[in-house]
Amino acid sequence: MVLGIGLVFMLAPLVLVFASSTHTTSTLQLQGLQWLPGDQFVQNYGRIFSFQAGFTDEITPLGMLENSLIIAFSVAFLTTVLSLLTAYAIVFFRLPGKHIIFWFVLVTLLFPLESRFINTFSVASSLGLINTHAGIVLPALAAALGTFFFRQFFMTLPKELIEAASLDGAGPFKFLKDIVLPLSFSRAGAIFVIAFMIGWNQYLWPLMISTDDSLYTLVRGIRFIGQESGPGMAMVVITMLPPFILLLVFQRWFFNSLSAQS
Amino acid sequence: MSKVQLTNVRKTYPNGAEAVRGVDMEIESGEFIVFVGPSGCGKSTLLRMVAGLESVTSGQVLIDDRLINDVSPAERDVAMVFQNYALYPHMTVRGNMSYGLKNRGLPKAEIDQKVTEAAKMLRIGDFLDRQPSQLSGGQRQRVAMGRAIVREPKVFLFDEPLSNLDAKLRVQMRIEIKRLQRRMNVTSIYVTHDQTEAMTLADRLAVVNDGKIEQMGSPIDLYNNPATLFVASFIGSPQVNLLPATFDGQHLISGDLKLSGFGDLPTSTELVLGIRPDELRLDESGPFLLRVDIVEQHGSDNLIYGGVLGAMNDGDQETEFCFKTSQDMLPDLDSTLKLGFNDERAMVFNKVTGERLR
Missing domain, CATH: 2.40.50.140 (Nucleic acid-binding proteins)
Known part of the structure; x- marks a missing residue:
């Protein structure tokens, strides 16, 4: 019952957006959003691929898609790798003060990216990262969540495993490659999906760090085409698709690792 | 075929706790030595120092007259069987057994032959392509032993290997371990708190108490001629009347x-x-x-x-x-x-x- 209500609340906006994306702009403006599919599917979606926007230079939705993919994949990949390595170091090495380091990492969870925008911006600008993909990606990588997640998993591994491996002649690198990585695969998939969505949905930071229209992402680009237009709705649908597809591909790993110990 | 020698070995943890307070011991080639004692007496620490998993605070650990205090575990040429088996969960039985050999760079044919041989000896030949999660406790224990055997180490180390098994299986495996050790004639050190295991397995028994060896000798000698009250009350079941x-x-x-x-x-x-x-x-x-x-x-x-x-x-x-x-x-x-x-x-x-x- 609760699940049913939840489902309705979650699905309704999706249905609304998809249905509306198949109506003409005038229908939407005169009659509001539509619950039933219309007949403008081909026109609206076609319009997106012939559309160009920009003030200083030109950007097409395909270009935005490319930007979005580059940024989201970079964020996802680097977040996964970095948090895995950080957690590996924290759990398996005898570092002086490693608990303090870990808590320091964890505390950053408390501060949203927005709270350190000014400092991050000045650092990024002094590194010459303004108007680059790297400038959008790098500050998003300080992701304590992934580190925490991997740490919790590594702590469940019996310490005898690393001892057995060291007797088997596996040093820290081999242990990581042969034992830890294969065991972390499904969890890494989950973090990848989450980080991908974070990277994909970024709005405020890309807005600050990039002024070139050529760096527009899909999420930012929606505004060019008009939120309340048919093509705008179509673009919203397109924007939602990649994370959705990714989740579908990764779903088995994703749920396995987030729910129980697989 | 190797002898192990401990000279005034001590272990003090950074927090000041003394786990091992001066142990001297000579283990002959091919001998089966059992460390027995109550939990927390330092017997596992001692074993782990021989394995290289625990650093030696002072004293000397020698295998075949070679000082190994600062030699990495892999280069000590010892193999260890853990209480919780510590099998690599994502590898097959074959993978588990061959991992150490692969890291040593042995040719594949030789690895295969050794694994097959050990598997046959332990009667796990039918399970070689299964994952550890598909095996029973006793079978996992066999795989853990197989992993140790294939390496043909100088010394076998057992850290309470039977404690996770049920009573019947424990007796079976106990006999099997003894038989294997006899057959392979590899110097072995076995840690347990179970005095039946200690009595039945050991060529010589070392009773450990409070970080020290209370007495060392053949099981029957320790039973008949305990040197201290502790040894007398620890060895023998039912316990000695006091x-x-x-x-x-x-x-x-x-x-x-x-x-x-x-x-x-x-x-x-x-x-x-x-x-x-x-x-x-x-x-x-x-x-x-x-x-x-x-x-x-x-x-x-x-x-x-x-x-x-x-x-x-x-x-x-x-x-x-x-x-x-x-x-x-x-x-x-x-x-x-x-x-x-x-x-x-x-x-x-x-x-x-x-x-x-x-």
Whole structure:
């Protein structure tokens, strides 16, 4: 019952957006959003691929898609790798003060990216990262969540495993490659999906760090085409698709690792 | 075929806790040594120092006369079997067994041959392509042993390998470990808190207490001639009967009891008389009057537990004896039995130092 209500609340906006994306702009403006599919599917979606926007230079939705993919994949990949390595170091090495380091990492969870925008911006600008993909990606990588997640998993591994491996002649690198990585695969998939969505949905930071229209992402680009237009709705649908597809591909790993110990 | 030598080995943890306080030991090639002791006595730490998983604070660890204090675990050429097996969960049985060999860069054909051979010896040949999660506890234990065997190490180290198995399997595996060790003739060190395992497996037994070796010798020697009160009470099941007493120059006095047949003992200190349950016998002229509390029937023999009337008490607790006798001996509860003992086999300890006096 609760699940049913939840489902309705979650699905309704999706249905609304998809249905509306198949109506003409005038229908939407005169009659509001539509619950039933219309007949403008081909026109609206076609319009997106012939559309160009920009003030200083030109950007097409395909270009935005490319930007979005580059940024989201970079964020996802680097977040996964970095948090895995950080957690590996924290759990398996005898570092002086490693608990303090870990808590320091964890505390950053408390501060949203927005709270350190000014400092991050000045650092990024002094590194010459303004108007680059790297400038959008790098500050998003300080992701304590992934580190925490991997740490919790590594702590469940019996310490005898690393001892057995060291007797088997596996040093820290081999242990990581042969034992830890294969065991972390499904969890890494989950973090990848989450980080991908974070990277994909970024709005405020890309807005600050990039002024070139050529760096527009899909999420930012929606505004060019008009939120309340048919093509705008179509673009919203397109924007939602990649994370959705990714989740579908990764779903088995994703749920396995987030729910129980697989 | 290698000998292991420990010279004044100590382990102090950074927090100041002393786990091992000066151990000297020489283990001959092919010997099966068991470290036995209560939990927290330092026996596992000692084993792990030989393995290289624990650093040595001071002293020397030698394998075949080579100092290995600072040699990495992999290069010590030792193999270890862990209590929780520590199998790599994502690898097949074959993968688990061949991982160490692969890291050594052995050719694939040779690895295959060794794995197949070891698997045959351990009767896990049918499981080679399964994951550990698909195996039973006993099978996992076999794989863990297989992983150790294929490496043909100089020394086998066992850290309570049977503690996670059920009783029946434990006995089976115990026999199998002994058989394997005999057959391969590899120097082995085995840590356990189970004294039956210790007695049955060991060529020589080291009783560890509080970071020190209390006594080392063949199991039967330790049983018959314990050097200390601790060894006497730790080795032997059921436990040795202990009776607090003092010596008046001619007799051992314990409460109202006066025991003759003892001489040459100090009169000034508190003593403990130790009598094994199977050294007691029914004897109308014997000194002990046992009030029967519990009769345990173990099948071939019965264990009769009860308080010793008139004996000196240790604190509030009544001194209790266990009397091992044949299965047809079934006294009523609360009846009394007159018991004598073999005074030649009785042991006397200094209660304070634990030292054996007789």
